[in-house]
Amino acid sequence: MSVALVALSHSPLIGLNDPAQEVLDEVDHAVAGARAFVQEYDPELVVLFAPDHYNGFFYGKMPPFALATGALAVGDFGSAEGEILVDHEAADAIAKGVLERDIDLTISARMVVDHGFVQPLEMLFGGIQSVPTVPVFVNGVAAPLGPVRRIRQFGKALGEAAARLDKRVLFLASGGLSHDPPVPILEGAPPRVAEALILGNPPTPEQRARGEQRVVQSGIDLAAGTSTRKPLNPVWDNEVLDIVASGDIEQFDGWTNEFFEAQGGGSSHEVRTWIAAYAALAATGSYELQSRYYRAIPEWVAGFAVTTAK
Ligand SMILES: O=C(O)CCc1cccc(O)c1O
Numbered sequence: 278m279s280v281a282l283v284a285l286s287h288s289p290l291i292g293l294n295d296p297a298q299e300v301l302d303e304v305d306h307a308v309a310g311a312r313a314f315v316q317e318y319d320p321e322l323v324v325l326f327a328p329d330h331y332n333g334f335f336y337g338k339m340p341p342f343a344l345a346t347g348a349l350a351v352g353d354f355g356s357a358e359g360e361i362l363v364d365h366e367a368a369d370a371i372a373k374g375v376l377e378r379d380i381d382l383t384i385s386a387r388m389v390v391d392h393g394f395v396q397p398l399e400m401l402f403g404g405i406q407s408v409p410t411v412p413v414f415v416n417g418v419a420a421p422l423g424p425v426r427r428i429r430q431f432g433k434a435l436g437e438a439a440a441r442l443d444k445r446v447l448f449l450a451s452g453g454l455s456h457d458p459p460v461p462i463l464e465g466a467p468p469r470v471a472e473a474l475i476l477g478n479p480p481t482p483e484q485r486a487r488g489e490q491r492v493v494q495s496g497i498d499l500a501a502g503t504s505t506r507k508p509l510n511p512v513w514d515n516e517v518l519d520i521v522a523s524g525d526i527e528q529f530d531g532w533t534n535e536f537f538e539a540q541g542g543g544s545s546h547e548v549r550t551w552i553a554a555y556a557a558l559a560a561t562g563s564y565e566l567q568s569r570y571y572r573a574i575p576e577w578v579a580g581f582a583v584t585t586a587k
């Protein structure tokens with residue numbers, strides 16, 4: 278058994294509303310570094326922690342987190358569509374191990390996922406059929422959210438369970454850091470929007486295109502300085518990175534969800550994927566960061582970070 282980690286932001290606006298070439302080059306360099314780290318480590322299994330953006334999880338039943346024994350990507354924002362290569366046996370074993378550790382884990386035999394899961398697999402492995410994966414959903418948008426310590430405890434239990442497999446495991450986190458894109462909110466939503474958030478009927482192509490255009494416009498506005506949404510927060514983002522770099526991620530236990538929202542915006546809860554993944558890594562011993570990249574990229578509506586650790 279061995280463990281390593283890559284944690285990185287995602288954005289559906291990559292390739293759709295890009296920043297200047299020098300910024301793209303910088304990000305490419307950081308992602309290439311993570312790719313080289315992964316290639317050298319040569320994982321036999323990826324445990325992928327990612328959120329959802331109302332493509333697979335809805336208020337009909339909204340778990341705080343869930344593990345997939347099978348997964349299907351919807352192909353939003355031009356991301357890959359279809360089945361993800363899931364290691365069913367490893368997923369089963371990890372699920373049992375988490376349950377044995379007193380965490381009431383939700384299981385999905387066909388988890389529907391979006392760019393949050395697909396993008397890191399495409400960036401680091403070139404596709405969604407390239408590496409045996411255990412997809413793990415971490416709710417990062419749908420209120421109410423429990424305390425972040427619960428996500429840390431879940432990550433710890435999962436890390437202990439994954440360590441029982443005789444495999445080289447890569448924990449991969451997707452999301453964050455600060456960002457406040459126009460994601461719908463159930464409370465106070467007009468009936469038509471509320472129905473969509475509860476039932477999750479697949480949108481028509483026209484509806485999907487409209488929703489995606491709204492997100493693209495939010496990137497254009499944020500970069501132009503004309504957005505009414507919360508700005509990116511590089512100071513707060515670097516506090517997040519300082520904590521994961523310190524190795525003492527229990528420091529997050531003191532952070533309330535209100536603090537996340539005030540500092541990092543409504544979608545900063547995606548940092549929960551990082552907390553889960555780092556807790557999984559820390560479950561079997563101390564770790565050290567191998568690389569750390571950060572840049573606030575308003576065009577992508579993302580406090581964009583890439584870290585590697587082992
Ligand atoms: O609503 C959506 O589908 C995506 C919103 C969104 C935009 C930029 C970065 C993100 O991480 C994000 O979640």
Ligand SMILES: [Fe+2]
Nearest residue numbers: 287393452547
């Ligand atoms: Fe996201």
